[in-house]
Amino acid sequence: MIRSMTAYGASRLEAEQGVLAAEVRSVNNRFLDLNLRIPEDLRFAEGAVRELVNRHALRGKVEIKLSYSVVERDALRPFDEAAVQALAGQLAWARRHIPDLPAPTLAELPREGLARSGLDAAIWQPLCEQACTQALKEFQAAREREGARLAQAMLQMAEDITDIVDRVQAELPELVRQHQDRIAQRLREALLAASPEGFSAISGAELTARIAQEASLFGLRVDVAEEITRLRSHLQELRDILNGAHASATRGSGKRLDFLFQEMNREANTLGSKAAALTVTQAAIDLKLLIEQMREQAQNIE
Numbered sequence: 276m277i278r279s280m281t282a283y284g285a286s287r288l289e290a291e292q293g294v295l296a297a298e299v300r301s302v303n304n305r306f307l308d309l310n311l312r313i314p315e316d317l318r319f320a321e322g323a324v325r326e327l328v329n330r331h332a333l334r335g336k337v338e339i340k341l342s343y344s345v346v347e348r349d350a351l352r353p354f355d356e357a358a359v360q361a362l363a364g365q366l367a368w369a370r371r372h373i374p375d376l377p378a379p380t381l382a383e384l385p386r387e388g389l390a391r392s393g394l395d396a397a398i399w400q401p402l403c404e405q406a407c408t409q410a411l412k413e414f415q416a417a418r419e420r421e422g423a424r425l426a427q428a429m430l431q432m433a434e435d436i437t438d439i440v441d442r443v444q445a446e447l448p449e450l451v452r453q454h455q456d457r458i459a460q461r462l463r464e465a466l467l468a469a470s471p472e473g474f475s476a477i478s479g480a481e482l483t484a485r486i487a488q489e490a491s492l493f494g495l496r497v498d499v500a501e502e503i504t505r506l507r508s509h510l511q512e513l514r515d516i517l518n519g520a521h522a523s524a525t526r527g528s529g530k531r532l533d534f535l536f537q538e539m540n541r542e543a544n545t546l547g548s549k550a551a552a553l554t555v556t557q558a559a560i561d562l563k564l565l566i567e568q569m570r571e572q573a574q575n576i577e
Contacts, residue, residue: 276519277528278577279421280304280335284414288406292395293345295402297410299328301418303575304336312340319396320403327404331411333527334577339410341403345394358385418577425576426517429569433510433517436539436565440510443546443558444503450552499549502542506562509539513569529576536570 280303288295309328313321320341328337362385370376513535514520516528543566547559 276419277422277426277517278415278418279425279575280418280529280577281575282414282417282421284410284412284417286406286409286413288402288409290402292398292402293343295341295343295399295406297403297406298340299337299407299410299414301332301335301337301414304334307332307334308336310336310338312338314341314343316394317341317343317399317403320400323400323404324407327407327411331415332577334529339407341406343394343399355385422576425572429572430514430517432565432569433513436506436562437510439558439561439565440503440506443499443555446552446554447499450555499546499555502546502549506539506542506546509535509542513539527577529573532573532576533570536566536573539566540570 280301282299282301284299286297288297307329309325311321311324313324324339324341328339362379366376366378513532516531516535540563543559543562546562547556550556550559
């Protein structure tokens, strides 16, 4: 399965203790660059969150954000009578020095059961893992949808490349024949220019052999059968990767594709250097353009 490195996922988990929200977003990057934005109260869950992300992503600049809110139940708790009496004594003492000191509000009075500080890791870490798992599931689905669109676009470009390769291969015999005709015409013109009786000085067999030799040398110079064979092989490899035919290509397909496009570009360059006609030169340029477009698309693939 081809996966994009650009995606977003989010989740919101409501529990008895409070509400926990998780967001995951990523963009393309050569390596895995993980940035965690976690409140200090939830820092104990950092290791588990990192492990979860590492199981879902190989490459990309990934940012994961956690936020929480605790259910306020303090208003339902009874006041701590002893603590309130102690506070009243302190307030009376302070007013002897600062007569206009205001009294605390009802919400500021101490209540029973408020001795704890921070969040209970045993309760909140599983909640963090659950929220991150849900967000990563949505994140992964988005990556696969985008990856499928990228794969489809590249498969269409691969078909365009195949059409160009087929056209070049079909034109090669005609190019050799045209070159053979040109050689024959030039030889005739050269003999006639040297002597009106030039053809009497060379036999038909010798002339035919010379033409065949020149045509053979030209055919060797413009022979791109090896390049075409390699391009077809690379195109089949490309289809196998994009269709998930390789079991080992389900993860890390982006690097495989990047290497494959380098090899395809090398064959297109060689094809251009052996071009025997303007049509072959144009075909090589079109091939390089399509390969570059596919390479740009592959930059977003994990």
